[in-house]
Amino acid sequence: MCGIIGYIGEKKVIPVIINGLRRMEYRGYDSSGIAAVAADGIRLSKKPGKLVELENVVNGANDSSIEGSVGIGHTRWATHGEPNEINAHPHVSFKKKIAIIHNGIIENYIAIREELSKKGYVFYTETDTEALANLIEEHYGDETALEEAVRLALLSVNGTYGIAVISAREPEKIVTARQGSPIVLGYGDG
Numbered sequence: 001m002c003g004i005i006g007y008i009g010e011k012k013v014i015p016v017i018i019n020g021l022r023r024m025e026y027r028g029y030d031s032s033g034i035a036a037v038a039a040d041g042i043r044l045s046k047k048p049g050k051l052v053e054l055e056n057v058v059n060g061a062n063d064s065s066i067e068g069s070v071g072i073g074h075t076r077w078a079t080h081g082e083p084n085e086i087n088a089h090p091h092v093s094f095k096k097k098i099a100i101i102h103n104g105i106i107e108n109y110i111a112i113r114e115e116l117s118k119k120g121y122v123f124y125t126e127t128d129t130e131a132l133a134n135l136i137e138e139h140y141g142d143e144t145a146l147e148e149a150v151r152l153a154l155l156s157v158n159g160t161y162g163i164a165v166i167s168a169r170e171p172e173k174i175v176t177a178r179q180g181s182p183i184v185l186g187y188g189d190g
Ligand code: GLU
Pocket: 001, 002, 003, 075, 076, 077, 078, 079, 080, 081, 087, 102, 103, 104, 105, 106, 127, 128, 129
């Protein structure tokens, strides 16, 4: 069973998320990943295998620039697509506007994929989740709030999900939604 975590606040985001992922490790997983909003857009790190592999990447020189205050992390238990780096979450949408982590199954992902492919979207993974990433992007116009884009996208989704979505354009937000999967929100000082 996968685990998802998001953090928005004053602490450095990567250690908070790694710590959260470690606390969910017991649930089982095959790969892990983190997305955070940096000054120049969404930064993404993903790795198959143990969480320590991901930690090695985010602690390495290439990712030391992820210092933002908002981020999401995922431990994946693959249902659609083999457990490898490309299929690991988070998934960034085609035009890189949003990043999503997802627990569950999007039952009608093939139909969504076909519809969006006709509109020019290119799919890089074998996952059901990437269909939802691009569907949210399709609804995420320049004037649309992220929560509205997520709400509109989910109207055409069948299946189970717990999701967390971030956008470089609205770095003060994490948008979550759930159906058949749990999400817990914690709210504290800072
Ligand atoms: N269905 C998604 C995938 O295979 C999410 C799996 C999960 O819940 O970890 O990527």
